[in-house]
Amino acid sequence: MRTGKIIDIHCKCGYLLFRYFKAGKGRLIKVLISRLSEDNVGLSKVETHSRPLCPECQKEIGIIMMIHGEPALKLNQGTIKSVRI
Numbered sequence: 001m002r003t004g005k006i007i008d009i010h011c012k013c014g015y016l017l018f019r020y021f022k023a024g025k026g027r028l029i030k031v032l033i034s035r036l037s038e039d040n041v042g043l044s045k046v047e048t049h050s051r052p053l054c055p056e057c058q059k060e061i062g063i064i065m066m067i068h069g070e071p072a073l074k075l076n077q078g079t080i081k082s083v084r085i
């Protein structure tokens with residue numbers, strides 16, 4: 001059985017960036033765009049290697065990369081409030 005849960009990912013400014021289905025435990029390093037359940041940044045439209053910004057405070061929230069052929073956002077740990085489950 002697949003385990004995991006939906007978590008909220010906030011910017012340090014408090015803005016809710018995404019809700020994400022995270023499988024397994026541990027620190028969140030990257031998010032697969034296809035697994036976002038709520039996307040307040042518009043990541044589904046951005047290109048690989050672009051660096052999306054928080055819509056609220058305009059800080060870089062990470063960089064888009066291809067991981068196993070799927071677009072993913074590698075989080076900028078300095079901007080994202082750290083999440084552990």
Ligand SMILES: [Zn+2]
Nearest residue numbers: 011013054057
């Ligand atoms: Zn922000």
